Every structure is written in structure tokens, then in C-alpha cells.
Amino acid sequence: MRAFACPVCRSFVAFEAHRCDTCRTAVGLHLPTRSMVAVDESGSTIDGVQWIRCTQNTTLGCNWLTEAEQSEFVRGRCLADSLIRREPAADDTLAREKLVPTARALRRLVYQLAELGLPIEPYWRSDGGLAFDLLSSYTTGEKVIIGHAGGVITIDVVESLDVYRETLRVRLGEPYRTMLGHFRHEVGHYYQHILVETGSGAARYLDDCRTLFGDERISYSGEIARHYATGAPADWAESYISEYATMHPWEDFAECFAHYLHITDTIETSREAGLVLHADRVRFAAPHDIAPLESYADGPVERLLFDWHWLSLLFNRVNTAMGKNPLYPFDIPPAVTSKLGFVHRVVRDAGKD
Template structure:
């Protein structure tokens, strides 16, 4: 994630900021430039905004800004009502209830982080208007309270672009309980978004692009019965020695899940590296040829995933050690073996249009 500077005063500002803490100017995210900018009301209309640094375009805030859920901008000449992140939402929590508003804010924060990566790589993201059968659609669903008072949890999942996110997992206790029950090393809202959209990306960039053969060479035959594979996973668990070839035990379930997990991890790694670089964090000196071609080290522009891994592995080890010093679990509890790194490189090659 990039760091930004206020166009009005030059103070550092962060992706999540709604206003500059130094000068107080309101901030809005401009998707066309993938930048956070200081804005001021348009002279003609108080509900329209112009950037402080340039007056060429008129913007309006995403309607969800009314609930302090989103601060992304929409060009006033756009036919879209909502911003690039929020326009894919179907069902959303009720913002008129304290739980609904709090959960939606947390979920939206993760969702906008997801779309930051989609914008950086210009990944395909048709909605249901463009593709009624397979376009992106997010339903943020509450658990169902049954007549007897018991709770029926919502299942997180993907079906041809339709992604369901369980709103209850915006609450840390619920998410941690689920993590422990599933014996997972970590569980986050952003991880859910990245994993589930990985299935959508597989549809678009592997299946629909005619790349199933190259996919199968690394991940296996995705035509294997998915439900049987899922049942086997939950009844038997991962196979012995799975850690040498799969990024997570859930990745062992089926080739689709293996790809989705790898997609999520490529986004985890690249975005974390960009954040570290913006803060000036570096642990291992990079080779001279790498520095010559990537002096600014923008991980989103690096095409060789081996170079990404070269920087990420020592950084993640250091971060894990820092967490241990605080008595916390590993921040990144995963090992990039040669086989796993090859799978991640395949996904990265798709995203950077090299495959």
C-alpha cells in the first residue's frame, strides 16, 4: 500500500485517512490515478468536489460516504452511482443499527484494500451489468436467527462471481472462534476477500482465457468432483507432507482452492512489500542488477516473482520474530518452498500478463 501526501500542505497521509490531520482538508481516493487527494467543495455546487492540486474534473463522493463507510470519489460525468469498490455490493448490513454500521465499516475497509490491488494490476472486474451470469457481486450477509433462537451462520463462498461474506466475522471474537475451530493459522476479512475473488480471477484469467492446461500442470485437474474433495478434506484432513507443496492446508482441498489461496498470498505479499518499502523497511541488500532495474522497488511493477520472494522471505521472518518478541503468533505463518513459490509465480505471471 502506498503512502500519500496531502496536496494542500504536504503532510503524510494514509490510505484509511478521511481528512488531513495537519490542515484538515477532506481527502478522497481517485481511482483513475490510484491516489488519495485533498479536495474542496466546487464553487458552483457544495455537494461536488474538486482536487486541490488540479481543477480539471468535478467529483462526488461515493454515497456510502454518508455513513463514513467509504471516502472514494466518482467522476461527476460517470454513469456509475457508487465508487469502484462499492458498486459491486448487493446485500449490505443495515447502517441504521450500531452492529450493522460497525461491521460494514470494517468490511468496507478490507474491500477497498482488495480493490487497490485490482486497480494496481488492472485486473478484470466486470459487474453484473456487464456480465449478468458471471460478473462480480458481493453479498454481505448477516447470520440467520432461527425461530428457536439458535444462530445459523452464513457460509462464506463464491459461485460464478457471486461472493458471500459473513458480516459476523467483522467482529474479532467471532472471527477468532472460527479460526480456532478451523485450525487456521490466521483469519482476516481481507483474506476472505482476496481468497474468494481468487476464484473469480481463475474463471476470468484461466478458464475463460483458455489456460487450463498450464494451470493443470502445476495445480492438478480441476475437473475432479469439488464436493467430494471438500467432504474428503473435512473428514480426513490434509495429506501427509502437504506443507512442501501447498501454501495452506485448505489449499490441499481442490485445485480451485489451491489457486485461490495462492492468489490471496500473492496479493498479501506484494501489497505488504509495497507498504514496507514506503516506510523505508529493508532487511537484505538486493543484487546490483536488481537495484539497477528496480531502483524505486515498486513490487506491483516487478515481473520476476523470484525477486519478490527474495525480498519477502527475510522480511516475513523478521516480522514473525518481532511478533514473538511481543508474545504474539507469527504474522505470516507460511513457508515458501520451491514448489509453492512456483505456484505463486504462476499466479503472479497471470496478474502481470506474462502468461
Template sequence: MQLFQCQACGQRLYFENVRCERCGRALGYLTDVGVLSALEPDGAAWTAYARPAGRYRFCRNWEQMGCNWMVDAAQEHTYCAACRHNRTIPDISLAENLINWQKIEVAKRRLMYAILRFGLPHPTAASGDPEPLVFEFLAEVPGGPKVMTGHDNGVITIALKEADDATREAARASMGELYRTLLGHFRHEVGHYYWDKLVRDGGHLESYRALFGDERADYGEAVQRHYRDGPPVDWREHYVSSYATMHPWEDWAETWAHYLHIVDTLEMAGAFGISITPTVGDDAGTQTRISFDAYHAGDVQTLLDAWLPLTYAVNSLNRSMGQPDLYPFVIPPPVAIKLGYVHELVARARGLG
């Protein structure tokens, strides 16, 4: 994620800002140029400082403060490039649903930012693609079925209850997870979607199976075994998380999610000009200066050489505040190889590899 700047007054801006705190101008994200822009009203539309020649409308979901992305006023679309993927949202006439849906939309836009930055395919239901990327945000109703977060043939379902901090934390603790966030759910589930697109449809099944295992293993049996027996005792030597040990599909999705964690966090660290140089010790592996575009890194080692020192620093800062580690994971060599595999497929998908 980047930092942005108000084109009218120079104020530093953050991705979710909807109004400049200094000059008061409305702000909107322009997907065609990848910039959060100051806006001026122009009749029924808006003129963007970042692209004065164009005229824009806010996404229809802006009316519920659910989206700050813009649509080209010359297009017929009423929803932005992110919200066109929504198929189902909860009943937002209910105040609690509205609040939780807004939280989900924040995480979704961060996911879609990454997809656009990578240049990954993201067909909508209207595109005619046989497996479009579709989101369903579902609330449980009394007497109705339990809503499970997951992916099925291009449809990513996020249970609305995951947006409730107390409920999500209770689930994290009861399941013994180190990390559980809305954005993490999106990144993991979209990993399953891109397994379909990049591995299965991309002709990479053999290389995938050689690294992650054979996905044809019975998934239901794998789930039962995982929750009955737990992960292998040596899982930390081969997997990024215990959940990744359950099935080759989950190993891929967990690795994919961590790749997105790494890239997006490094981009933000670079935007802040962060460098890590401990005042004691002489281990070069704890030092870094993040001065590159993480979304276009030439190889995964460039990312890891910056990521590991950054995690040592931020984890130590969190501990100083009495908080758990920001990144409570270890990246052993086999996981680094898997991350490199994801990196290469992403590069190929945008025509760089």
C-alpha cells in the same frame, strides 16, 4: 498499499484517512489517478488538489462513513468504482450491523485497490458481462439459514459475522487455522473469481492442471475427505497452507491470496523505505532493500527475494511483543512455482506478458 501525502500541507496520509490531521481538509481517493487527495468544497461537488481540473462527489456510501472513494461529478454514478460491485448489504439501521459492515468495506476497498493497480478485469452487473464481480455482505437472522463466506459464479458472499473479531478468532481457533482475516477472505474468494476469468476463460486449463491438479475432481468428496482425514503429512513441502490441499480450486485460491498478500505488503514496505540487513550472520537470503514497484515486478523471484527477508524480520518483531507470527507460512519451491504462475497470468491480463 502506498503512503500518500496531503497536497495542501504535506502531511503523511494513510489509505483509510478521511480528513487530514494537520490542515483539516477532507480527503478522498481518486481512482482515475490512484491518489488520496485533499479536497475543497465546490458547490455541490468537490475540487481535488491532485486533479484540479476535475470535480468530484463522494461515493453514496460515504454518508454512512462506509467509503472515502470519489466519483467523477460528470458521471451519473452515485457509487464509486468499488461500491458498484455491491449487490446486497446488511440492515445498517442496526448499530452492530453498521459497525461490522464498515469493517467489511475497509477490507473490500483494499481488495479493489489491488485489482485496479493490477489492471485486472472487474466487470459490474451493469456491464452486461455474463459473470460480473458481485459482492453480497449478509447477516444471519434468527431462524434463518446460516450464511457461509464463499464464491459462486462471480458472486462473493462475506458473512457479516466475520467482521466481529471475537467470532472470527473463535472460528480460526476451532478450525485450526493459522490465519483468518477479512482481507484474507476477500483475497481468497476473489481468487476463485479470477480462476474463472484467467484460467477457465483464458484458455489455460491444461497448464493449470499440470501444476495444481485436475479441478474436475469431485469437490464435495474433497471437502469431506479434508475435514475427516486432514491434510497429507507432507503438505508443507507442496502447499502454502493445509486448506490448499483440499482441492485444486482451493490450492489456486490460497496461492492467489498469498500472491496478493505479498505484493501489497511489499508495496507498503517500499513506501516506508524498509531495508533488512541483520547485524549478525552473512546469509544474503536474509537481506533486502525494497525499492521497486511490487505491482509491476518483472518476475516472481524479485518479489520472493524481498518477501522472505521481510517476513523473517516482522515475525521476529511480533514474537518480541508476545504475538504470533505476522506471516505464519513457509514458501517451499513448488509453491514458489505456483506463485510464479499466478504472477504470469496477472501480467498477461493487463497486457504486460
């Protein structure tokens, strides 16, 4: 995540901030320039265009700006919040409370997608466009299945409850489970469909995708039944990033896509903080200084993963020093490196198109 500065005093401003903590200037996030801008009651004029606060400013805590002149379908919402197709009813106060952190995670996702140059085509503009149904199984009593279908990503907002999510994480044997992780995994299904399996992407990527991840035409329901009946293969760690990835080629791709987003966002956050690992100052053998790059788009995925290996060693130690589990409790074997390399290629190409 980029580190934002106050447009007035240049102090650090958090991604979710509505006001600078130092000089108290009211600020809003302007997505096109990836920057915080000063705003007043009328908003802010940027390059001759009037930008105003998102209408979800008070209800969902959104600090993003949106164009004053926009389509009626947007309803005064910023890009990220306009992607919410369904949400808990206004009188469902408990679910609405949990919608706030869920929408916050969604905005982090959308910001990163825009930063990577991935296409964000809203459902209200195109059939099959990206949409999010953020629903609650806890208050309605209806089962909400997290997943993706036809551009629509469904998320159960009860996952924002730490106790609920942690209980599921332990029961399912998952080393990592977060709301942002759900968003990143499910959007991987969306991008596999629109960038790899359909249109010009099918001729460009599909054969390589099947070679690496397997043939996605195999029965999904059949593979789910197999997975829950027999579990992951004993040697799964040699070829997969997680046990869940062994379920079906679609899940393997989505897991790798999510990890690509985990890694690139954390590395960018490190770079924006000015972090450099100095080889002559650590107490163990290190090959050379590790300085995160401005962009890894022009290099092979191995360069990205090399830097990530050394940075994640530090982050894991920081977490365990606080009595928490390692930040990134995953190994990346050669087979997964190849899969992440494919994701890197697809993302890089999308950013250039």
C-alpha cells in the same frame, strides 16, 4: 499499500482518511491517479471531470471519490462500494455496524486489484461481473456461506468480530484468518474463472494450471467430503501453502492467489515506507541489502519471494516482540514457489492486456 501524502502540506495521510491530521485539509481518494486530492463541498475537478464524495461517506465511512456524471446503477457510489450487490437492511443496526469494517476491507482489496492492473468488471455492467453480497448470519439467523459463484462473492460480516473470527481460526487450525484474507481468497476464485478457465485464458493457461494445481473438473463436493473426513495428507506442507489448499485444485489456486496479494501488498507498503534491510547492520548473515522494488512485474517470482523471505523474517520478529503470533506464519516450499509463479504470470499478463 501506497503511502499517501496530503495534497497541501505533504504530510502522511492514511488510506481511510477524510482529512489531513496536520493541516486539516479535507481529502478524498481518487482511484485513477492513486492519490489523495483536496475536496470541498462540491468535490474536486480533475482533468476537467467533476468528482464528488461517495454516497457511502457517512454510512460506511468511505473516503473515495466518484464521478459526478455516472450510470444510474452506481447510485452515487465509488467503484468499490458499487460492487456491493446485497447488504444488511437499514434497520439491522448491529449488522450495519459490522458492515463498516467489512466495506473498509473491500476497498483495500479493490485498490490493490486496480494497482495490479487486474480487470474489475462490475456486475451492474456485465453478466457474471464482480459482485459482493455482504450479509450477516448473526442478526438474521440465516446461514451465510462464504464463497464465490458466478462472479458473486459472499462474505459473512460477522467475521469482522475479532472473538468470532479468532474462535473459528483456532477451531479450524488456521494460522491466519482475517476479513481481508477472505476477500483475497474468494476473488482468487473469480480470477481463476475469468482469466484461466474461460475465453482466451483457457488456451493460454489451463494446461499449465492443471499440471500445477490439479484437474479442477474433479468433484468439488466429493473432495470436500474427503477433506473433512480424512484431513490433509501428512506431507501436505511439501506441496501446499496451507492445509485448506489440499481440499481441491480450486482452493489451492485461491489460497496461492490470496498469498500473492498478501506478499505483494506488504512488500509495497515496506517500499513506500522507505524500508531497506542493510546487510552490514543486521546481527546475522544476510546476502546483501534488501531494497523492495518499485515493481516485480518484469522479473521472475523468485526475486519477489527472495525479498519477501528476508522482509518476513523482520515482520515476524516485530510481531513476536509485541507478544503476537508471527505476521506471516507460512513456509514456501519449491512446489508452492512454482504455483505462485503461475499466479505471478497470470497477474502480470492481465496488467499488460
